[in-house]
Amino acid sequence: MKEWIERFSVALAERRLFFVFPLLFPFCLSAQELVSIKAENRAFPLVTEKGTASIIVDAGDDPLVKKVTGMMQEDVAAVTGKRPGIGNTFPLTGGPVVLVGSIDKSSLLQQLIKKHKIDVSSLKGKWEAYQVQVVRQPMKGIDQALVIAGSDRRGTAYGVMTLLEQIGVSPWHWWADIPVKHQQALYIRPGIFTDAPKVKYRGIFINDEAPALSGWAKEQFGGFNHRFYEKVFELMLRLKGNYLWPAMWGNAFYDDDSLNIRTAAEYGIVIGTSHHEPLMRAHDEWRRYGKGAWNFDSNETRLKDFWRTGLQRADNEKIVTIGMRGDGDEPMSRETATALLERIVDTQRHIIEQVTRKPASATPQLWALYKEVQDYYDKGMRVPDDVTLLLCDDNWGNIRRLPRLEDKNRTGGYGIYYHFDYVGGPRSYKWINTSNIARIWEQMHLAWEYNVRQIWIVNVGDIKPMELPISFFLDYAWDPGKWNEDNIPNYYETWAVKQFGTAVGTEVGNILRLYSQYSARRKPELLNEKTYSYQEWKTVTGEWRQLRSRAERMDEKLPPDYHDAYFQLVLYPVTALCNLHEMYHAVALNKPDSVKWYFENDSLLTARFHTTLAGGKWNRMMSQTHIGYTSWNDPPRNRMPALTGKAITDTVKAPATRTALSLVPDTAKGRLFYEKDGYIAMEADHYSYARNDRYVAWKAIPGIGKTGGGISPFPVTAPRQQGEEDDAYTAYNFYTYDTGTITLYTYCSPTLNFPHQQGLQYAVSIDDEPPQLITLNKEDDDLHTWERWVADNIIIKRSVHTIHTPGRHVLKCRVIDPGVVLQRLVIDAGGLQPGYLGPPETSILR
Ligand code: REL
Numbered sequence: 001m002k003e004w005i006e007r008f009s010v011a012l013a014e015r016r017l018f019f020v021f022p023l024l025f026p027f028c029l030s031a032q033e034l035v036s037i038k039a040e041n042r043a044f045p046l047v048t049e050k051g052t053a054s055i056i057v058d059a060g061d062d063p064l065v066k067k068v069t070g071m072m073q074e075d076v077a078a079v080t081g082k083r084p085g086i087g088n089t090f091p092l093t094g095g096p097v098v099l100v101g102s103i104d105k106s107s108l109l110q111q112l113i114k115k116h117k118i119d120v121s122s123l124k125g126k127w128e129a130y131q132v133q134v135v136r137q138p139m140k141g142i143d144q145a146l147v148i149a150g151s152d153r154r155g156t157a158y159g160v161m162t163l164l165e166q167i168g169v170s171p172w173h174w175w176a177d178i179p180v181k182h183q184q185a186l187y188i189r190p191g192i193f194t195d196a197p198k199v200k201y202r203g204i205f206i207n208d209e210a211p212a213l214s215g216w217a218k219e220q221f222g223g224f225n226h227r228f229y230e231k232v233f234e235l236m237l238r239l240k241g242n243y244l245w246p247a248m249w250g251n252a253f254y255d256d257d258s259l260n261i262r263t264a265a266e267y268g269i270v271i272g273t274s275h276h277e278p279l280m281r282a283h284d285e286w287r288r289y290g291k292g293a294w295n296f297d298s299n300e301t302r303l304k305d306f307w308r309t310g311l312q313r314a315d316n317e318k319i320v321t322i323g324m325r326g327d328g329d330e331p332m333s334r335e336t337a338t339a340l341l342e343r344i345v346d347t348q349r350h351i352i353e354q355v356t357r358k359p360a361s362a363t364p365q366l367w368a369l370y371k372e373v374q375d376y377y378d379k380g381m382r383v384p385d386d387v388t389l390l391l392c393d394d395n396w397g398n399i400r401r402l403p404r405l406e407d408k409n410r411t412g413g414y415g416i417y418y419h420f421d422y423v424g425g426p427r428s429y430k431w432i433n434t435s436n437i438a439r440i441w442e443q444m445h446l447a448w449e450y451n452v453r454q455i456w457i458v459n460v461g462d463i464k465p466m467e468l469p470i471s472f473f474l475d476y477a478w479d480p481g482k483w484n485e486d487n488i489p490n491y492y493e494t495w496a497v498k499q500f501g502t503a504v505g506t507e508v509g510n511i512l513r514l515y516s517q518y519s520a521r522r523k524p525e526l527l528n529e530k531t532y533s534y535q536e537w538k539t540v541t542g543e544w545r546q547l548r549s550r551a552e553r554m555d556e557k558l559p560p561d562y563h564d565a566y567f568q569l570v571l572y573p574v575t576a577l578c579n580l581h582e583m584y585h586a587v588a589l590n591k592p593d594s595v596k597w598y599f600e601n602d603s604l605l606t607a608r609f610h611t612t613l614a615g616g617k618w619n620r621m622m623s624q625t626h627i628g629y630t631s632w633n634d635p636p637r638n639r640m641p642a643l644t645g646k647a648i649t650d651t652v653k654a655p656a657t658r659t660a661l662s663l664v665p666d667t668a669k670g671r672l673f674y675e676k677d678g679y680i681a682m683e684a685d686h687y688s689y690a691r692n693d694r695y696v697a698w699k700a701i702p703g704i705g706k707t708g709g710g711i712s713p714f715p716v717t718a719p720r721q722q723g724e725e726d727d728a729y730t731a732y733n734f735y736t737y738d739t740g741t742i743t744l745y746t747y748c749s750p751t752l753n754f755p756h757q758q759g760l761q762y763a764v765s766i767d768d769e770p771p772q773l774i775t776l777n778k779e780d781d782d783l784h785t786w787e788r789w790v791a792d793n794i795i796i797k798r799s800v801h802t803i804h805t806p807g808r809h810v811l812k813c814r815v816i817d818p819g820v821v822l823q824r825l826v827i828d829a830g831g832l833q834p835g836y837l838g839p840p841e842t843s844i845l846r
Contacts, residue, residue, distance in 0.1 A: 034132060035166040036187045043187035044134040044146045045096055046167075047076060052084040053096040053146065058106035059088040062153035064268040068160040068237070069100050075169045078180045090139045098146045099138070102156045109149055112138055122194050123151040128242070129196035130159030134188060146188050154268045155196070158240050162195070163188070170499050171238030174231060176467055177564040177614045178499050195479075199448075201319065201415070201455040202477040203243025204236070204470060205274060206463060208423045208430050210249050213462035215620035224251045226259035232463070233267035239474045243270045243319065243457060252282035254313055265316045272318060272457075275368030275390065275417060276325040279348055280318060281310030283329070294327035296344050304347060311355045319364040319455070322348045322387065323373065331372045338381045345383055361386035361411075366455060368392060368417060374401060378756070388412040388454045391447075394752060395422040396790040397435055399443050400780075402450040402754040405717055415455025416447045418473070420466050422459065426787040428634050429523040430461050431626040432573055435469045436520035437513075438704035439749065441476065441488050442712065446754065446819060448480040449716050464621055467569055468512060471495055485714065489513060489702045499569065500562060504554060508570060511551050513703060515574055518543060521706045521837070524580055525629050526791050529587035529641065533835040534650040540837075541585045544578035551575065564614045572622075576605050580627070583641070590647035599640040602627065651833055672808065673734040676842045678831015680734045683841055684747075684813070684822040685709035687730035695719060696815050698730045698822075705823035706794065707837055710749060712822070713815040721815050728815040736829050739803050742766075743828040744811070746774065746797045747838060749821035750789040753777045761816040766801040767809050774799060776820055792836070794823070803829075 036043055046053050057069045069086055077083035090097065090108065101109035103120050112118045117138050123129045129151040138145040148163065150156025165171060168181030206213065214224075221228040224247045236244065244264070246253035253260050253271065264271050277283050290306055292299040311320070324344045326332040332341070345367070349360040356363055367383045368390040369376075377389070391414055393399050403414050420435045422428060444456070456477045460466045472491060476483055483491060493509030500508050521540075522531060532540055551574040558566055583598030609622040628639030670688030673680050685700040685708065696718040704710040711730060721728065736742070744764060753759050759778030763771035774797050779785040789795050803809060813822060826838045833839065 034163060034188055034193060036189055037183050037185055039185070039187055040189060042134070042190040044144055044190070046098070046146065046186040046188055047080040047082050047084075047183075048185050051095065052076060052080070052082045053098050054091065054094070055084050055086045055098045055100060056090060056108060057086065057088065057100050058108045060107060061101055061105045062156075062268075063266050064153045065100060065102055065105070065150075065156050067266060068157045071234070072098070072100070072160055072164060075164045075167065075180075076186070079168050079183055080186060081182075090142060092141060094142065096144050096146070097138075097142060098148065100148045100156060100160060102150045102153050104152065106149075109147070112147065118147055118149065120149050123149060123155070126151040126155070126196050127200060128152060128155040128158060129194065130155040130162070131192060131194045132159055132163065132188070133192045134190045151196070154242055157237055157268060158195075158197075161238050161240060165238065165498070171235060171471070172467055172499065172565075172569075175235050175463065176499070176569055177617070179561045179565065181501065197240065197478045198480055199453055199456045199477040200413075201243040201270060201457070202241045202474050203245065203270075203272070203455070203457040204241060204463075204474075205245035205417075205457055205459045206232070206247040206461075207245070207274070207459045208249065208421055208428075208461050209247045209251070212430075212621050212624045213247070213464075214249070214251075215623055216462075216618065219619055220617075223256065224253070224260075225257040226263040229253075229260050229263050230267070233263060233269045235463075236269055237267060239471060240478050241474045242268070243272060243455065245272050245274045245457060246282075248274055248277065248282050248284060250284055252284045252288070254280065254310070255282065255285055255288065261314070261316050268317075270317045270319060271314070272366070273321050275321060275370045275392070276329050278321050278324055279307035279310045279351065280314035280320060281306060285310070286327075296324060296340065296347075300347075304351065307348060308351050308355060311351060319366055319388070320352060321368065322365050322383070323367045325370070325373065336372070336375045336379050338376055338379060341376055342381060349384070360384070364388070365412070366390045366415060369401065370417065377401075384412075385410050386412045388415050390415040390417050390455060390457075391452060392417045393419055393443070394786065394790065395419045395424060396750075397439060397443060398750050398752045398790070399447060399754050400752050401756060402446060402452060404755065405450065407451075409451075413454030414452040415457065416444070416452050418444070418456070418458040420458055420469050421461025423633075425632040426791045427523060427525045427629060427632050429525050430634065431524060431622075431624040432519070432576065433466050433469055434519045434523055435466075436516045436704065437469065437472050437491055438488055438516070438701055439520065440469060440472060441483055441491075442485075442701055442704060442749070442821060444473070444476055445480065445484075446716050450754075462621065462624070464618070465568065465573055468492075468495060468516070485699050485701045485712070492516070499565060500558070504557065507550070507554055508566075511547060511554065511570060511574065514543075514547050515570075515577075517703050517706070518547065519573070519577055520793060522791070522793060524577060524626050525634070527580065527584050529584050529644070529648070531584065531836055532588075533833065534588075534648050536835050536837055537585045537588055537648070539840070541578075541581050544574075544581045548574050548578040567613055568609070568618065572605060572609055576602065579605065583627075587641045587643060588648040590643055590645060592643055595641065595643065599627070599638075602638065670731075670733060671844045673732065673842050673844055675734070675736045675827075675829050677839075678829050679839055680736070680827040680829065680842050681839045682732050682734070682825045683708040684711045684730070684824055686732075686841070686844065687711070688733040688810070690730045691728060693721070693726045693728040693815075695726060696721060696728045696818065698728060698813070698815060701821065704749060704821060705747070707824065707841075710821045710823045711813075712820060713818040716818040718815075718818050720817050729812045732811045732813075732825060733808060734811060734827065735808050736803055736827075737806050738829065739806060742801055742803055743832075744799045744801060745826040745828065745832075745838070746799070746813075746822060747824035747826070748776055748795045748797065749823060750793060750795050751777060751819055751821060752780045754819060755817070760820050762820045762822070763814040763816055764799055765812050765814070766803070769801060771812070771814055772799050772801075773816065
């Protein structure tokens with residue numbers, strides 16, 4: 001036996017027992033398997049035809065734990081029609097009980113632990129961990145209990161939320177009118193299920209909230225008061241988030257309603273203020289109460305008072321933003337005034353110590369390296385180690401900077417501030433969801449792998465209609481190990497099943513997957529009649545039309561109680577974006593009647609969202625203007641596009657008919673792409689063959705491109721490749737008719753130079769020529785170049801090559817730096833026509 005145990009430990013250390021675990025511990029459940037609607041062997045009867053189990057919560061437990069037992073009571077009643085009772089002690093005799101408690105606060109739970117009825121050692125010292133377990137005879141007279149134990153109050157809450165989602169209440173039940181899935185009976189399978197989040201603070205920022213969310217919240221709740229926030233906090237708990245930057249456009253969380261902060265505490269949500277609002281004070285409060293300039297040099301005393309009073313009232317759980325930007329989210333000065341900012345940070349930490357009477361390091365803080373603030377960091381400014389460095393994207397979903405793998409650990413760690421919505425250049429995008437899940441995954445995967453694990457916060461605009469990417473962001477933050485480059489396309493279906501059920505989940509997931517890809521091609525606010533070429537307009541509008549038909553067909557299949565949810569989550573975004581493309585296509589074709597029709601139809605779709613949907617519950621929620629932008633800022637109302645009086649025409653010249661020298665010329669491996677109309681276009685993930693080296697391999701990321709998948713080197717932490725034996729590449733066989741110079745255009749996702757070195761690189765070669773080193777993003781600090789990249793959502797690199805013989809050739813793309821994402825390869829052999837997406841893929845022979 002001893003020998004066996006020793007061998008077991010060695011194998012465990014070597015991780016060879018990966019596949020043995022399920023056999024050794026048959027009762028470890030996965031989260032998806034907790035609930036059954038049938039009376040399986042030894043399953044815990046939560047609700048049967050006889051009645052429901054009672055819920056027990058210790059009177060001394062945290063208010064959040066009590067709150068979630070109330071939510072459980074309501075949800076079980078909504079699902080089964082039977083309402084469980086809630087008590088504070090074990091019943092003397094009686095049926096099954098659900099004991100909900102945190103290990104540090106619940107004396108009822110502690111009794112079970114003492115009697116060895118439950119082992120919670122795996123929860124000890126963990127952040128927000130929970131355990132769900134069926135326990136036989138926990139107490140005299142009680143046959144069985146379902147124990148939901150948390151390492152702390154939020155851990156307990158997340159245990160309950162996991163169960164509630166599985167019994168059939170979507171986290172979006174209230175926010176997207178997802179019907180509760182009714183059941184007669186509910187059982188919890190026997191076994192032990194434990195889970196805990198990987199990213200410590202997982203949050204959203206409600207921002208740019210006028211006119212849509214503001215108008216709606218005013219009408220529904222009278223503004224951004226605690227009744228509004230109660231709904232937000234409940235949503236966040238159900239999504240297993242824990243951190244919020246509240247609305248701040250003319251709003252001030254602490255000042256607008258004194259119950260806001262109490263409600264946050266009740267729901268256990270950690271509050272912060274945005275990246276440029278130091279010491280827990282909303283920017284708008286300076287407008288309300290500040291005297292003099294927002295300038296530390298000239299107005300130090302008043303600013304210190306302002307910050308001190310802000311911090312004094314924030315006695316809730318929080319992360320304090322430190323640092324300072326200029327008034328109104330502008331740079332503080334034209335130069336990088338490092339000495340001044342260092343003095344500001346010192347002063348703020350001194351205030352934190354005075355107010356909390358603890359060392360500053362005892363209060364969680366962040367310093368956001370947003371826009372020009374990153375220059376301070378790059379020029380050497382540092383803050384104390386306990387402060388989280390909040391790295392940022394470029395407001396367009398492309399991460400600007402990541403720590404180096406060799407950087408030493410900081411106690412405060414690193415965070416990311418990411419965007420699904422933005423107000424600013426080159427154009428504000430606030431209307432609708434246009435973030436491709438595959439790209440969010442790829443960027444946040446980089447963040448996770450480069451040790452950004454303390455805070456993930458995302459700007460979600462008006463919350464709606466960002467339901468899908470919000471779910472993904474928080475799910476991925478909870479467990480980054482769950483989603484990878486192979487299974488990321490499944491997220492859509494998994495999510496759709498949770499909202500709409502298994503019968504339709506696959507098709508709804510597929511619609512959302514295509515929506516995610518099509519909508520990310522270009523922000524709707526940047527669309528106009530010139531976006532696409534004649535042929536592209538036909539293709540792109542055709543694709544949208546097809547998607548709309550699929551979405552409409554699905555709508556017809558759904559039971560009536562799902563129509564509201566389906567409209568807001570699927571049908572409206574698909575139809576509205578289809579309509580918008582039809583409209584600009586009609587402008588391009590110079591068809592005034594059609595343009596007018598689509599323009600009016602857009603307003604009818606909005607009207608339906610506002611008036612018919614869920615009996616008018618979402619009035620004003622789609623009131624963001626989205627047609628008629630002439631600068632970065634949104635126009636006051638949608639304006640019908642003016643017609644140019646000239647219709648776009650097909651510029652593609654009829655190609656000379658060419659015959660291949662031989663249709664299947666030789667024994668080349670894999671796919672072969674044929675020149676057509678003077679070009680060859682290849683999706684990067686359609687390579688003919690590939691070679692991995694000892695460190696790295698190009699791998700496909702399905703759906704990340706504007707027209708298909710993409711490839712990127714994995715693992716993303718692989719060292720920079722040096723060539724020679726480190727030679728990982730993808731190879732593309734292609735066939736040309738002529739010799740001479742050709743131009744290769746490589747379409748890449750607009751990844752930024754996050755390692756802050758020479759720019760991310762890869763190399764290309766044709767046949768035996770020496771590889772040409774291509775630098776993807778060296779110019780990412782040049783405003784005009786960057787604006788073009790993000791507006792077009794692509795970086796296109798050009799290289800020139802020589803073809804010496806007609807016939808078959810091979811193009812190789814070599815890995816140099818991880819982080820590069822190649823979407824397409826387009827060879828211009830003399831006939832390439834201009835276009836936004838590039839020409840359709842040329843034919844392939846296998
Ligand atoms: O998107 C951003 O991060 C910024 O533009 C906002 O945080 C900013 O505070 C703006 O809403 C208003 O000041």
